[in-house]
Amino acid sequence: MKSVVDILDLSVSEVDELLDTAMDIIENPAKYAEVCRGKKLATLFFEPSTRTRLSFEAAMYELGGNVIGFSSASSTSASKGESVADTAKVISCYADIIAMRHPKEGAPFVASKNASIPVINAGDGGHHHPTQTLADLLTIKREKGHFSGLTVGFCGDLKFGRTVHSLITALCRYENINFVMISPDELKLPGYVKNEIPQGRGFTYTETTDLEAVMPTLDILYMTRVQQERFTDIDEYLRLRDAYILNPEKLATAKKDMIILHPLPRVNEISVAVDADPRACYFKQVQNGKYMRMALILKLLNDVKCGKTEDKEQGDVYLYDFKCDNPRCITTTEQELRQVFRVVSPENRICRCVYCDTKKNY
């Protein structure tokens, strides 16, 4: 049973296949209108996320399938203390595929190990959100035609923005990409993400605090929100805030064919006045997200039909003697769940929690 918890659960060729399927869906929607007739998607949203939930539901309906589920934990058996593992087993009796959102990091991974149907991670805390990344990739592909040779700026909160981390991870599997990181010092990209960027293969990496200075160089500008609560110093926040709000003035020096991305919802980090600019592609991302979710649902259900099973990672070393320190890890709440760490760097004695990826020295 193949599930997608992390964007890296999909190989580059699988991502390319999904992009191709999505393009074909866009060209020939009628061809796909009944392909999931009789199939059911379960949207298990343990915290609200209307946009993502409705995107999955629209995707399933456009494939001819049906949807069951819930939109917040308050209306679930979780309040009666049911484990994620049991929920996954029960829902496997009702549906053909699961899209799960959960505030605990690693919850969809636990579900994927217990369900007898495919599980798609629709966001687990600050951890993974692979279908947002698929939406970003399709938008770049459709607007730019390719990933290679682009100068990609990420602006705003690069420290906590999981969509930024995940898109960088995904782009690092291609080549010749110039990353430009634009953020206040407080919100710089974490070292462990930066370390993923290949040395060589045409990758470059620049950091700056000045959006306007780098604007003319960018092919893509990926905006994120600078949240007040990230700052200890309110004056510092107020000083910085305006520098990272995108408006028509700041766009004056941008390339004519630059594209502006944003994972939404936005609050005020992109002025409404920018929406009319043809370079604004954030509502196209929404549309593309639906198409990529259609492609992903279709692929996973087809894999089931063909009897394809999960690719086993071979040669990995696991450790079981530690407790994960991440308070948002699913291991802190799920009953009878064994702690498991995968050794990622034996020479440095570093392992990572298999659920939430938090690093641990051993």
Added chain:
Amino acid sequence: MKSVVDILDLSVSEVDELLDTAMDIIENPAKYAEVCRGKKLATLFFEPSTRTRLSFEAAMYELGGNVIGFSSASSTSASKGESVADTAKVISCYADIIAMRHPKEGAPFVASKNASIPVINAGDGGHHHPTQTLADLLTIKREKGHFSGLTVGFCGDLKFGRTVHSLITALCRYENINFVMISPDELKLPGYVKNEIPQGRGFTYTETTDLEAVMPTLDILYMTRVQQERFTDIDEYLRLRDAYILNPEKLATAKKDMIILHPLPRVNEISVAVDADPRACYFKQVQNGKYMRMALILKLLNDVKCGKTEDKEQGDVYLYDFKCDNPRCITTTEQELRQVFRVVSPENRICRCVYCDTKKNY
């Protein structure tokens, strides 16, 4: 893109066309069972209204379509600060038509200006609720055959009852109707609604506090709830309450073919004992509401298919320099939304907020 925010967004001939379609749906349901196959209705209910929501959903399913949406704001991105405009743009990527309920007056209007799909107002605060009025009209049409020549009594809270205001507005476009307003002085019909009633064309208008006195004259009795919270003097409330509760005794003097309407839910303003009376039509209203919503969804989707666009109001004068005083107006919460007023009476220097219709002197 045609949307229906106010009952007046539909011309008399469009209302008549909807009534005809609804009658045909009732006669030939099978003919319509698949007409919306592959289409999606989004029910965006920013406050709960189970009856209205389920009516829209049942309507869409009986047309062969599907439904996505949410039933209360707590499970939406609105809690993350997303604007109504952005929500409308996003949902346009997922659905073919929107039914929106919102506590802020004018919110569906804002949605209609930003969506690329038709928007139906399913109730915005105390402002508009056009599909309830359509349900009322079909019930009168089916039970009475016509609108002309009827004596229509409205009883209870005529001050705040938006369904009363809206039905009066709709009926004023026909002719020869006798309005009888039955209410305590505290809850009389507001002047701005009364002023809509034509002088001439066979209209008459009477006010009374005495339900039993006028009962024998009525062809239609439209009941509403007298809510305790509308009164400052509790003794006054207790004294009046029973006078406006409909029971079999009060019905003794009514015409044999009078019909009793109520927008529901009722609490105690109509005794359960009345339900068995053949004149009780409030559950028929529920049924008719579903049929009119089917007719409206169908019409708006057909308008899209035919490329019909919104009728432009010509010659209107707009002002932009004021702030709307209505605390329930969408302009109080929606970001980057410009205040706009339409001049309705240049001689008296009166304009109205285009969102919530609140009057302003300029």
Added chain:
Amino acid sequence: MKSVVDILDLSVSEVDELLDTAMDIIENPAKYAEVCRGKKLATLFFEPSTRTRLSFEAAMYELGGNVIGFSSASSTSASKGESVADTAKVISCYADIIAMRHPKEGAPFVASKNASIPVINAGDGGHHHPTQTLADLLTIKREKGHFSGLTVGFCGDLKFGRTVHSLITALCRYENINFVMISPDELKLPGYVKNEIPQGRGFTYTETTDLEAVMPTLDILYMTRVQQERFTDIDEYLRLRDAYILNPEKLATAKKDMIILHPLPRVNEISVAVDADPRACYFKQVQNGKYMRMALILKLLNDVKCGKTEDKEQGDVYLYDFKCDNPRCITTTEQELRQVFRVVSPENRICRCVYCDTKKNY
């Protein structure tokens, strides 16, 4: 209009017919995939119960029908004071069949008396939950082939466990069954349930506090949760708790073909380590619950099509002069609902509330 509020609303031959239909659905799902095309199930859940709700929804979709509804009271008109009776009448305009969950005992009965469509009780407080019992029966039938001659152990909280009471009631209509009740003294089966067990027809009845002592004799072990809040003495709770937690060690002496049932959700009363045991059938119960709900929906809709009406109970004597003492009875909240008691034992002057079955001496 036939409704199912209590498992006893179905005759033994009707239950057998449902079991046969469910078996046929399992064998030939494609045969049923479109039988409810155009029909709508309304899931009216006045309190959350995700598992039961999703089971009904999955059932309806697998029959080709659609679903409308709500998952908690907070998003309903009930908060505006609408009665269960009015809700039932309104929903009858929107759907073809209702599944209702309600915290008040007797609410689905009130709905069934006011709806013009069939009502299925999906759980009313601590009162009835007939579709769980149907799930239990199908699981026993599929795993054991028959009900006669079995030794059935019920373990845990037998005092408050309504699923236990209901399954005993259902099994008492067959013959040759040995009941073994395993519980702490505080949580023994109530006398009124025990009294239902026939004297003769091959029934035996044993009580014990010792699970391990009786384990080797059981064909079926029905586990329930021992909740801390049932105990006044916390030390007593802690002393007893472990004795009623099922784990692989305790299963060592059980028959090789014993089956383990549990209504779910479980918390810790069955160790996760038991899940891998082939005798663990509680997730099969989930699957079977969906099939029995399919069979029941189908039967009730077919009864409507054939014009079958409710079987009238003849010869019953009713009393109207008392007030029900049960604070969870629907009569405590539903407006204008007459108190009705059915005489069940004239010689002992005992009657029962027709809504919640609470006993009253007259």
